[in-house]
Amino acid sequence: MTLGMRVSGGVAVLLWVLGMAAGLTLAPPEEHMSDLVRIMFVHVPVAWAAMATFTVALVASVGWLATHRWGWDHLLDASLEVGVLLGVLLSVQGSVWGYPTWGTWWTWDPRLTSVAVMVLSFLGILALRAFVDEPEKRASWSAAASILAWGSVPFTYFCVKVMNSLHQKQTPWGAMHPDMLKALLLNTATITLLTVWMLMARYQLARTELRRELGT
Numbered sequence: 001m002t003l004g005m006r007v008s009g010g011v012a013v014l015l016w017v018l019g020m021a022a023g024l025t026l027a028p029p030e031e032h033m034s035d036l037v038r039i040m041f042v043h044v045p046v047a048w049a050a051m052a053t054f055t056v057a058l059v060a061s062v063g064w065l066a067t068h069r070w071g072w073d074h075l076l077d078a079s080l081e082v083g084v085l086l087g088v089l090l091s092v093q094g095s096v097w098g099y100p101t102w103g104t105w106w107t108w109d110p111r112l113t114s115v116a117v118m119v120l121s122f123l124g125i126l127a128l129r130a131f132v133d134e135p136e137k138r139a140s141w142s143a144a145a146s147i148l149a150w151g152s153v154p155f156t157y158f159c160v161k162v163m164n165s166l167h168q169k170q171t172p173w174g175a176m177h178p179d180m181l182k183a184l185l186l187n188t189a190t191i192t193l194l195t196v197w198m199l200m201a202r203y204q205l206a207r208t209e210l211r212r213e214l215g216t
Contacts, residue, residue, distance in 0.1 A: 012197050015193060018186065019187035024038060026179050042191075045192070060079055061076055062143075076142065078205075091116060114152065125142050135213060
């Protein structure tokens, strides 16, 4: 790992600590959910980062199919793994938030179900990559599958707006308490930086793995 990555990782962790402190102390309780709302300061940024990372997988897939340059496949490999990790965290956080709010860990709500479908779709592509030994076939098949799976991303984002859902509607930025907004923006920036760091680290690992596989 390069010095630059070590420094950026340290900065990301420091910002994460500051963001958690802001979410726990700076932001006031919410009128209806009281202190339970504080999970929002992690849940919303992780949701954004997961969907953004799966969109990176879409771009990487198109890049590979258009150019067959290995860098795109390395980026696809990285974004699939990081995106699935974030998606699992998102689902767990949703259950933790949902239990005291709805009285159940899981319900077949459109948002929860769409997130599960999204994560399982990309998890299936990771399984595909694990079972295909030939590098070019693995890259092409997983790229094509990722383009198809990406359709679950906008559906997950918009389903709450167009379908009846237990999940609360998205709060407009301007309607939030200023201290809540500050904490949310800080945590969003922090989770985004951590996500970029994980993508860079996994990209380097993917490049090393391919070189070892090809014997170069």
